Amino acid sequence: MRNICVIGSCSMDLVVTSDKRPKAGETVLGTSFQTVPGGKGANQAVAAARLGAHVFMVGKVGDDHYGTAILDNLKANGVRTDYMEPVTHKESGTAHIVLAEGDNSIVVVKGANDDITPSYAIDALEQIEKIDMVLIQQEIPEETVDEVCRYCHSHDIPIMLNPAPARPLKQETIDHATYLTPNEHEASILFPRLTVSEALALYPAKLFITEGKQGVRYSAGSKERLIPSFPVEPVDTTGAGDTFNAAFAVALAEGKDIEAALRFANRAASLSVCSFGAQGGMPTRKEVEELLS
Ligand code: RIB
DSSP: OOEEEEESOOEEEEEEEESSOOOTTOOOOEEEEEEEEEOHHHHHHHHHHHTTOEEEEEEEEESSHHHHHHHHHHHHTTOBOTTEEEESSSOOEEEEEEEETTEEEEEEEOGGGGGOOHHHHHHHHHHSSSOSEEEEOSSSOHHHHHHHHHHHHHTTOOEEEOOOSOOOOOHHHHHHOSEEOOBHHHHHHHSTTSOHHHHHHHSTTTBEEEOGGGEEEEEOSSSEEEEEOOOOOOSOOTTHHHHHHHHHHHHHHTTOOHHHHHHHHHHHHHHHTTSSSTTTTOOOHHHHHHHHO
């Protein structure tokens, strides 16, 4: 069993479903409202745990009802919460999600996630023994992402940076990350002057650009490869990227080669969209392996 450390956001997702997405200034009637656990960090932690990794979550929640529910959910999924801290001066993070017309729109209020300082994250990393992979995303302060990437690089700890939501990254942070996993939009923010092929060629076996239904594109050195996704009829695509990142990290940490790891990750992501909620469809290891075989 591999040790995965996820540093990132833990939030509550407030999800409205509607037949129509409202335009600016418009009011529409929704069809349902549900509150489910989310946040890119917690989603990746839960996905990795269901896929058989030993997962440590490093993050913060508010000292409130959502915070308690978020911690309970992590524990129920077998995620270690020793490095989770409740804060009293901020509320738990929330994501306000509209599911309409076959896709989601999300507004994130970071709340306590904004208190994950570089020193808090590095202290946790120093205490966890033998980390096989760190997973980090961008719903936490930018300086924490920069410092964690620097720390992992200097301590030879593989780190996967999922640069979501999109924001520009310092060149040294890109250099310090072992793996970078933007979607197409995030890649265009990271490499505004490069085509997809030019960016991939600059970072062979390091940059993996997810293209939704198409699959994942990367450079294997001399040639560009597209590993196709598995076709499914999606119910809710929220959390598909998180499942992909977690599964890719678990597979690489276990020593799978890149193509096998990407197939494993694509399969896990395709299952995750078949149920409602970011974590609702995240598969177990057995479910992914049965379908792959
Ligand atoms: O990646 C999906 C997640 O992004 C949701 O669960 C929501 O919390 C948003 O942060």
